[in-house]
Amino acid sequence: MNNSILSTPFKLPCGVEIPNRIVKSAMSENMAASKGRPSEKLIHLYERWGRGGAGVLVSGNVMMDHKAVGEPHNVIIEDERYLKELKKWATKCQSNGSHLWMQINHPGRQAPRINKEVVSASDVRVKIGKMYAVPRPLEGEEIWQIIEGFGNTAAIAKKAGWKGVQIHGAHGYLVSQFLSPLSNLRTDHWGGSVENRARFAIEIYKNIRSKVGPNFPIGIKMNSADFQRGGFTEEESLQVIQMLSAEGIDLIEISGGTYERSAMMGTMKKQSTREREAYFIEFIEKARQITKTPLLLTGGFRTVEVMEEALRNDELDFVGMARPFAVDPNIANQFLSGEKSSIEINPIKTGVGLIDKLGAMEVKWYSAQMDRIGKGKEVKPDLSVWPVIFKMVMERG
Ligand SMILES: Cc1cc2nc3c(=O)[nH]c(=O)nc-3n(C[C@H](O)[C@H](O)[C@H](O)COP(=O)(O)O)c2cc1C
Numbered sequence: 001m002n003n004s005i006l007s008t009p010f011k012l013p014c015g016v017e018i019p020n021r022i023v024k025s026a027m028s029e030n031m032a033a034s035k036g037r038p039s040e041k042l043i044h045l046y047e048r049w050g051r052g053g054a055g056v057l058v059s060g061n062v063m064m065d066h067k068a069v070g071e072p073h074n075v076i077i078e079d080e081r082y083l084k085e086l087k088k089w090a091t092k093c094q095s096n097g098s099h100l101w102m103q104i105n106h107p108g109r110q111a112p113r114i115n116k117e118v119v120s121a122s123d124v125r126v127k128i129g130k131m132y133a134v135p136r137p138l139e140g141e142e143i144w145q146i147i148e149g150f151g152n153t154a155a156i157a158k159k160a161g162w163k164g165v166q167i168h169g170a171h172g173y174l175v176s177q178f179l180s181p182l183s184n185l186r187t188d189h190w191g192g193s194v195e196n197r198a199r200f201a202i203e204i205y206k207n208i209r210s211k212v213g214p215n216f217p218i219g220i221k222m223n224s225a226d227f228q229r230g231g232f233t234e235e236e237s238l239q240v241i242q243m244l245s246a247e248g249i250d251l252i253e254i255s256g257g258t259y260e261r262s263a264m265m266g267t268m269k270k271q272s273t274r275e276r277e278a279y280f281i282e283f284i285e286k287a288r289q290i291t292k293t294p295l296l297l298t299g300g301f302r303t304v305e306v307m308e309e310a311l312r313n314d315e316l317d318f319v320g321m322a323r324p325f326a327v328d329p330n331i332a333n334q335f336l337s338g339e340k341s342s343i344e345i346n347p348i349k350t351g352v353g354l355i356d357k358l359g360a361m362e363v364k365w366y367s368a369q370m371d372r373i374g375k376g377k378e379v380k381p382d383l384s385v386w387p388v389i390f391k392m393v394m395e396r397g
Contacts, residue, residue, distance in 0.1 A: 002338040004304065005311045010055075010318070012250040012294060016163070016217050018318070019097050020055040021311060022332040025253070025298040025320040026103040026166070026221070028060035028071060028363070029370050036066060036076025038085040041374035046093035046100065048373050049325065053333035054098050055318070061105035061168050064153040065146070068115055070107035070173070077102075077153045086160035094163065101164035101219065102157040104150055108174030109135040109183065110259055120177050121184035121191065121200075126259055143190060143200065146174070151207035154218070164217035164250075167204055172258025175201050176223055179240065180232040180258075198240045205247055219251035219296070220244060224283035227261045234283055238290055245293040253296040253320060254280050254287065265362050266300055266347075277306045284316050296320050303342040304335050326366040327379050350385050364388045 011017045031042040049057050063069045063076045077086070093100045109120035112131045119142070120135035138146070154165040169175040177183040178200040184191045190199055201220065208218050222240065226232045241252055256279070257263030266279055279299035287295060298320030301307055307319040324331045324343045334340035348365040349356050368388045369379045 002336070004336065004338065005308050006304065006319070007336050010294070012217050013248060014215050014217050014250050016215065018055040018099060020336060021318050022054045022335065023296055023318045023320040024049060024054045024057045024325045024332070025322040026058045026060050026168070027322050027326060027366065027370065028074065029374070030071050030073040030367055031371065031374055032073045032075045036063065036069070036074060037082055038075050038089055042075070043085070043089045043092055044376060045370055045374035046089055048329050050093035050096050050098050052325070052329045052331065053336055054325070056099045056101055056164065057093060058101045058103050058166050061103050062153065064104050064106055064149045067117070068106050068108070068111065068119065070105065070111050072114055077156055078149060080156055083156065083160055086157065086162070090161040094161070099163035101166050101217065102154070102162050103166045103168050103221070104153050105168035106146055106174040108177045110172050120174065121186055124183050124185065126172070128260060137186070140188065147200070147203045147207050150204045151211045154208040155211040158212045158216055164219065165208060165212070166219040166221055166253065167201065167208070168221055169201050170221040170223045170255045171264055172226065172260065175204065176226070176232070176258065179236070180226050182226070182228060182231045194236045194239050195243070198243050201240065202243055202247060205244060205249055209248070217250045219253060220249060221253040221255055224254050224256040224280045226258050227256060227263045228258070234286070238286060241287055241291050241293070245291040249293060251294045251296055251318070252287070252291070253298055254284050255298050256280055264299055276300070277302055278310065281310065281315065288315055294318070298322065302345060305341065323366050326369045327381060329373055348385060350389065355389070360392070361385055361388070364392050
């Protein structure tokens with residue numbers, strides 16, 4: 001271990017100490033067995049990642065309701081039927097000191113025709129071809145049931161030995177649908193002002209806290225903005241960060257974008273080297289001015305130099321990486337020890353306009369690498385995109 005600031009531990013407001021500053025951000029693994037059961041392949045992937053040195057490993061999005069899944073093979077945790085599997089997942093992953101957090105999600109309208117019915121804040125569909133149905137606006141009582149469901153799933157994660165949870169409030173899923181004035185047209189106390197649109201996220205946080213107690217880490221992943229005209233703005237995001245901070249949340253992860261505008265994958269990147277590497281760095285500097293809540297930034301980090309500079313300048317407390325972990329499960333150890341100082345991640349392109357624009361290949365190609373790790377194989381940097389597309393089309397039509 002060298003003396004990099006990346007290797008220093010950090011104590012969260014709830015009192016839990018994280019061993020270092022590197023976080024593996026959520027990547028949907030799509031590896032559940034039937035009915036959302038965590039599979040052996042998935043547990044094996046996390047066993048491998050658990051040896052890789054990250055301070056925190058955030059799981060791919062786990063669904064809190066079997067009626068609302070984002071992808072065909074998501075893990076679904078809505079009761080204790082998979083407690084045994086969750087315990088094994090946590091034990092195998094955490095045996096080298098990394099903390100495993102569960103990212104909890106409800107996709108709302110952003111689910112491509114795999115649910116019987118799609119619900120959201122309002123009846124505004126995702127505008128990408130004809131892939132997405134018009135959602136039914138949720139009734140007040142249903143909103144409270146979903147809030148309760150997030151809390152139940154978090155309590156199960158804690159019971160199974162997981163060391164934290166993260167609310168998925170980014171990338172255009174249900175929490176983010178409530179936050180954005182483009183997808184939330186409600187006129188009741190869940191819509192309109194930013195305070196009203198943030199109520200869903202805040203109530204989810206409060207429900208989880210009431211069930212896991214004061215000493216258990218709760219984070220949220222949020223958009224800096226959704227980068228659409230008339231959408232959730234940076235100013236609004238800063239206001240929501242202040243509201244969540246006032247409630248006592250432990251960690252806010254900053255990302256950005258939705259399926260309609262996939263900024264989280266680097267499509268909005270700017271010209272200066274630093275901003276090209278860390279997509280939302282300018283925003284996190286603003287967030288730092290208005291909150292004392294620990295901050296995690298994800299999207300684009302590739303060199304130790306840029307990570308260390310951001311930490312040393314006190315712009316953030318944790319650096320998040322996703323794709324680097326899919327092509328090198330040992331990347332955190334190598335950055336922490338000084339053995340490696342950067343990782344190259346190249347855009348994954350097919351040359352087919354629509355597929356490339358949606359960023360679908362970015363996700364599917366890295367999923368294929370995770371699948372290989374889960375099967376005990378080595379990653380394959382020269383993996384062709386075409387078999388991956390074929391599998392995607394067969395699964396999704
Ligand atoms: C295969 C794949 C799956 C992803 N799934 C999720 C997810 O389940 N939840 C989430 O918040 N972000 C998800 N993301 C986004 C990443 O967490 C991250 O924000 C994004 O990849 C940018 O970080 P990077 O440049 O380090 O890859 C996914 C990204 C990839 C490549």
